[in-house]
Amino acid sequence: MTSHTLRAPTRLLFGPGPSPVHPRVYEAMREPIVGHLDPFFFEVNQEIARLLRTCYGTANEFTMVISGTGSAGMEAAVANFVEPGAKTAIFANGYFSDRLAEMAGRHGAEVVRFEKPWGEVYSDEEAREFILRERPAVVAFVQAETSTGAYQRPHAIGATAREVGAISIMDCVTSLGGMPVDVDAAGIDVAYSGTQKALGCPPGLAPITVSPRGVEWLRQRKTKPVSWYLDLKLLLDYYESAHRYHHTAPISMFYALREALAVIEEEGLEARWDRHKRNHELFVAGLAEIGVEMLVAPAHRLWTLNTPKVPEGVNDLEVRKTLMARHSIEIAGGFGPLAGKVFRIGTMGYGSTEENVRLLLAALKEALGR
Numbered sequence: 001m002t003s004h005t006l007r008a009p010t011r012l013l014f015g016p017g018p019s020p021v022h023p024r025v026y027e028a029m030r031e032p033i034v035g036h037l038d039p040f041f042f043e044v045n046q047e048i049a050r051l052l053r054t055c056y057g058t059a060n061e062f063t064m065v066i067s068g069t070g071s072a073g074m075e076a077a078v079a080n081f082v083e084p085g086a087k088t089a090i091f092a093n094g095y096f097s098d099r100l101a102e103m104a105g106r107h108g109a110e111v112v113r114f115e116k117p118w119g120e121v122y123s124d125e126e127a128r129e130f131i132l133r134e135r136p137a138v139v140a141f142v143q144a145e146t147s148t149g150a151y152q153r154p155h156a157i158g159a160t161a162r163e164v165g166a167i168s169i170m171d172c173v174t175s176l177g178g179m180p181v182d183v184d185a186a187g188i189d190v191a192y193s194g195t196q197k198a199l200g201c202p203p204g205l206a207p208i209t210v211s212p213r214g215v216e217w218l219r220q221r222k223t224k225p226v227s228w229y230l231d232l233k234l235l236l237d238y239y240e241s242a243h244r245y246h247h248t249a250p251i252s253m254f255y256a257l258r259e260a261l262a263v264i265e266e267e268g269l270e271a272r273w274d275r276h277k278r279n280h281e282l283f284v285a286g287l288a289e290i291g292v293e294m295l296v297a298p299a300h301r302l303w304t305l306n307t308p309k310v311p312e313g314v315n316d317l318e319v320r321k322t323l324m325a326r327h328s329i330e331i332a333g334g335f336g337p338l339a340g341k342v343f344r345i346g347t348m349g350y351g352s353t354e355e356n357v358r359l360l361l362a363a364l365k366e367a368l369g370r
């Protein structure tokens with residue numbers, strides 16, 4: 001065992017995340033850490049909350065960060081808003097909506113599912129009809145389904161959930177910072193994300209935002225959430241009002257997120273969305289030129305994560321191994337019903353550039369022998 005300074009290889013991260021990290025974010029992580037009760041830390045937090053509100057498209061006062069990855073954001077949403085016995089309606093069209101259903105079940109929910117084949121999404125009418133029929137206490141769905149590359153419009157879901165008095169939960173892990181999220185415009189009560197996708201930051205934190213209606217619901221909740229660590233009321237006491245110790249926040253990751261969000265503000269959120277859309281479209285056009293088709297219909301594709309179909313007779317694992325061996329390029333394969341059928345290729349955050357798209361296309365063309 002050698003004990004010299006650690007050196008990690010430089011990979012080209014074009015998988016479903018983590019995505020490439022902006023150099024300014026790496027630099028921010030080298031800043032000296034302060035204590036988790038230091039006023040400077042809370043100032044950084046305030047700034048993070050302000051910048052996150054813009055990305056989420058919300059005025060929600062309750063916008064904070066969970067110390068944990070995207071799944072911690074998901075579990076915080078479920079643990080706080082799904083009470084034992086609560087009927088929870090899940091739009092089940094991919095791996096991460098299955099995870100939402102699994103978590104809700106573990107928290108004691110009565111789960112009802114609206115199944116769709118992976119890669120498809122729900123029309124406004126279908127969403128509305130499901131919620132009106134089930135009249136659930138909670139509705140949960142994934143806006144940007146990383147297992148399929150499909151984007152779910154949130155507006156009809158949010159509006160109908162409010163109509164029946166349900167709390168709506170939206171997973172924005174692969175949309176935040178790369179595509180419109182529209183929390184307020186869609187009337188969503190709880191939205192969470194992760195740092196390692198279109199925000200251009202390492203994995204490790206889960207930004208979450210809760211509507212005033214959601215906060216009021218929480219205030220009235222009689223039972224305590226089973227999870228102590230993810231109890232949003234306790235977290236509020238730490239980050240906001242009393243600054244009472246709750247856990248030792250990972251300070252360097254908060255610096256990283258602050259810097260990633262500052263980079264987004266400087267670029268301009270709409271300019272950033274345009275960049276993601278442009279590079280996604282360039283990639284899709286280049287794939288078409290080499291005869292590779294996409295899984296998802298054009299109107300429902302994510303700009304952050306592309307799912308080209310694996311061409312007939314091609315072994316996806318061999319292609320992925322070749323890309324890694326020859327170019328240090330990481331992409332991912334499909335899983336579940338899409339195993340062996342699609343590639344999952346990220347064009348997100350700092351990684352979404354024209355130069356990267358051209359590099360990816362050239363490497364893929366070579367690996368596919370086209």
Ligand SMILES: Cc1ncc(COP(=O)(O)O)c(C=O)c1O
Nearest residue numbers: 069070071096144146171173194
């Ligand atoms: C849509 C979606 N939700 C939740 C998660 C879970 O996030 P994490 O892996 O950071 O825990 C992911 C991770 O890829 C995701 O893509």
